[in-house]
Amino acid sequence: MRAETFPILPLSRDELPVDTVELARWMVGKCLVHDTPQGRVSGRLVETEAYPVGDSTSYAYRGLKPYNGALFRARGHAYVRLVYGASYTINMSSEEEGVGAAVLFRAVEPLDGIELMQAQRPGAKRVDLARGPGRLCAALAIGPEWDGADLCGGGALWIGRLDPDAVRVASTQRIGLTREMHAPLRFYVPGSRFVSGPKRLLEPAALSGSPGARS
Template identity: 60%
Template sequence: MSQPPLPILPLFRDDLPFDTVELARFMIGKYLVHDLPEGRISGRIVETEAYPVGDSTSHAFIGRRPYNEPMFRAPGYAYVRLTYGLSYMLNMSAEREETGAGILFRAIEPLEGLALVEARRPGVPLRDLARGPGRLTTALGIGQSFNGHDLCAGRDLWIGVIERGEVPVGVTTRIGLSREMERPLRFFEPGSAFVSGPRKLLIVPAADMAAPDRTQE
């Protein structure tokens, strides 16, 4: 007998913090859902990165262009980009409209639709199905067609919540960058085996995190 779907409720735009760093932290413990004709895939968001205003590593840093237009929308729109011609990355717009900022979804813990995910990533252990931003999009079947999609609309690809309230969140520096690596802008669920990157980096509890760094915005 199939299991009933998880009681995930859509997150609406009014639920989201406007500040990019706060939004990246807020999304830890929330859910990413892809409703497909063949079934639902969902997972708990366990890792994000913030790319705030003025960040030289952000695709919005050079200003608004046709390809990065979703990053200049109100919070909650998908910005899907192809990296190195190999992997799609799922980002979400942040800040107020016309500002230009976003967060990157780096990893989820797959919970529903595992057969669909495993069909896309055959022979991969559960821990590694969506551990990393490129693996995440492959596992959930996210491609360029979702660029500009409203993740707050509660349909197709969307973000949601089961239990509202604070959850434990760790913070550390971002990875895979050639500059601005020292800023504490990577957020994760402490103790989760589904977080990407070296384990030794995942040691900074949220309680020790300084106030959001907006000095470079």
């Protein structure tokens, strides 16, 4: 088993911005960690998408339902959903308690537990282990049992930060949608080979970058 080598500090709920778009940008450069029985797997978020209040493509758009309650919890709770009957994705609630909105975790750069990720994704190259939301959940062994988990609550699935954690963040349109896809609500680390999606959407001339995570 590979020893943990990355000093990741847990994030508290009070650190998280209370605005979905701001939070989605802020989370780029932060870390997602799963302390599994076999060992730690972790990755640095290099790509997120915002699904703010009122967005018709959001899983929270039609209000509180039996299946989406996690999105209406205080920011920092996991919403794990099966997509197309094939793979799980992880979103994070992003507003105050009772307000439904989410940040989708789209891709991470693997840090700890790469051998464990490879066991979850046999044959995948390191660059492809968690490049895309379905691959991310598979590599980090995140399934439906983690729906509703408090990512700031000290459990085995949590969010954290490296020190220092500042990165440059750029924005572009969301992908995989048939409507409301033109707003610049997808945030990523420009130049990272771990970012998913068509490379034509990541051309520097089409992007507006800004300093990333707060320290």
